[in-house]
Amino acid sequence: MIRVELPAHLRTLAKTGKMVDVEVNGTATQRAVLDALEATYPMLRGTIRDHVTQKRRPFVRFYACQEDLSHESPDAPLPEAVASGAEPFLIVGAIAGG
Amino acid sequence: MSGVRVLVGTRKGAFILTSDAERKEWDVSGPHFAGWEIYHLKGSPVSPNRIYASQSSGWFGQTIQRSDDGGQTWEPVGNQFTYEGNPGTHMWYDGTQHPWEFTRVWHLEPSLHDPDTVYAGAEDAALFRSTDGGQSWHELAGLREAKGHLWQPGAGGMCLHSIILDPVDPNRIFVAISAAGAFRSDDGGTTWKPINRGLRVDYELPDKASDVGHCVHNIAMHPSRPNTLFMQKHWDVMRTDNAGDSWDEVSGNLPSDFGFPIVVHAHEPETIYVVPIKSDTEHFPPDGKLRVYRSRSGGHEWEALTNGLPQSDCYVNILRDAMSIDKLDQCGIYFGTTGGQVYASSDAGDSWQAIVRDLPAVASIEVQTL
Numbered sequence: 212m213i214r215v216e217l218p219a220h221l222r223t224l225a226k227t228g229k230m231v232d233v234e235v236n237g238t239a240t241q242r243a244v245l246d247a248l249e250a251t252y253p254m255l256r257g258t259i260r261d262h263v264t265q266k267r268r269p270f271v272r273f274y275a276c277q278e279d280l281s282h283e284s285p286d287a288p289l290p291e292a293v294a295s296g297a298e299p300f301l302i303v304g305a306i307a308g309g
Numbered sequence: 310m311s312g313v314r315v316l317v318g319t320r321k322g323a324f325i326l327t328s329d330a331e332r333k334e335w336d337v338s339g340p341h342f343a344g345w346e347i348y349h350l351k352g353s354p355v356s357p358n359r360i361y362a363s364q365s366s367g368w369f370g371q372t373i374q375r376s377d378d379g380g381q382t383w384e385p386v387g388n389q390f391t392y393e394g395n396p397g398t399h400m401w402y403d404g405t406q407h408p409w410e411f412t413r414v415w416h417l418e419p420s421l422h423d424p425d426t427v428y429a430g431a432e433d434a435a436l437f438r439s440t441d442g443g444q445s446w447h448e449l450a451g452l453r454e455a456k457g458h459l460w461q462p463g464a465g466g467m468c469l470h471s472i473i474l475d476p477v478d479p480n481r482i483f484v485a486i487s488a489a490g491a492f493r494s495d496d497g498g499t500t501w502k503p504i505n506r507g508l509r510v511d512y513e514l515p516d517k518a519s520d521v522g523h524c525v526h527n528i529a530m531h532p533s534r535p536n537t538l539f540m541q542k543h544w545d546v547m548r549t550d551n552a553g554d555s556w557d558e559v560s561g562n563l564p565s566d567f568g569f570p571i572v573v574h575a576h577e578p579e580t581i582y583v584v585p586i587k588s589d590t591e592h593f594p595p596d597g598k599l600r601v602y603r604s605r606s607g608g609h610e611w612e613a614l615t616n617g618l619p620q621s622d623c624y625v626n627i628l629r630d631a632m633s634i635d636k637l638d639q640c641g642i643y644f645g646t647t648g649g650q651v652y653a654s655s656d657a658g659d660s661w662q663a664i665v666r667d668l669p670a671v672a673s674i675e676v677q678t679l
Contacts, residue, residue: 220369254385258369262389270368304368
């Protein structure tokens with residue numbers, strides 16, 4: 212089970228709490244985690260990554276284990292601590308604007 | 310009819326204001342979708358508890374919300390707005406071509422006949438339609454065939470902001486795009502033509518006779534006269550009596566003919582309302598006086614309506630979708646400001662009260678007469 216922490220706006224949109232659990236079959240990657248998240252919460256489709264290109268939206272960032280994973284390949288394995296559920300995968304709305 | 314429900318879209322959420330037919334005491338519900346930009350909400354004319362809302366965010370993009378209980382609870386529906394085929398390019402600010410990119414939905418227009426059918430006006434300018442209650446959206450791509458490659462964004466973006474469904478001819482649809490102009494379809498949205506003849510463009514376009522490139526801010530129609538449209542253009546207030554084939558200026562004695570919204574009285578097809586704004590560089594009322602102007606003659610002759618509105622030091626703006634009417638016997642007029650006030654008149658504009666005054670900047674107002 213992988214733990215995903217959502218930003219406040221997406222919690223209200225998905226009507227869920229700060230932390231959600233998703234099940235990933237096979238290697239835990241950004242793509243696999245987001246696919247599982249969107250399968251459970253279809254209203255999040257298009258809010259984290261583009262519907263068509265599947266690229267991360269510009270003001271969304273991914274963090275885990277004190278590291279910025281935003282620019283990692285979506286198919287790169289996530290840290291073992293995330294895959295094991297010890298550490299959460301953080302989806303963050305970038306601090307931008309005024 | 311027992312009362313009214315005012316749907317308010319703001320920069321930081323939606324609010325729902327309700328009152329009985331007296332329209333003196335108001336209940337304020339909200340914020341709904343707190344923190345999100347709500348460009349527009351609108352209810353179905355045939356099923357008033359069905360309300361659609363356009364919710365967006367610079368971070369998380371576009372979402373559409375739907376309520377089936379008059380705005381008490383909401384469910385997100387479909388948010389995939391994909392241009393049909395290869396949308397190609399349109400004109401950019403510097404005259405180069407720029408790819409078509411979806412940003413947000415500015416306006417939602419529910420069908421006059423079917424609560425599951427709703428139209429969405431998008432930026433970059435396009436018209437989408439859903440026939441399943443907002444779950445899926447399909448572009449009416451023929452609109453972009455109306456010289457879309459020559460459309461160019463205005464300062465607020467290249468948005469399709471006005472959608473009018475003809476109450477008599479179900480195949481006729483009017484839309485307006487900033488800063489491309491007004492367009493009409495006579496075949497249910499399959500094909501379109503620009504309807505901008507007569508719009509003056511002294512300072513806006515190098516080719517004054519151009520079919521497209523006109524900065525239309527808002528259009529309005531009275532349902533009993535579907536061939537008559539009123540328009541608040543960037544500058545100029547205009548009217549057409551032949552469904553847009555030609556336009557005439559009716560700005561008359563307005564202190565400024567720059568502005569954003571325009572509405573028509575519910576029961577008097579020749580009574581129209583605008584809110585003059587000083588200029589395109591100073592988006593606030595002339596002389597710091599918030600004045601609604603009413604014409605009872607379909608334009609040309611206008612009177613200032615000031616009773617209850619601030620007449621000094623007022624520097625708010627009223628955006629294009631932020632004015633609406635109710636259909637009670639004594640027609641009510643409503644508008645919201647970028648300062649967060651919602652003003653209402655229950656006597657067709659003769660007097661006004663702020664029914665709420667400290668909301669986030671108001672983007673849109675729609676009124677349901679229940």
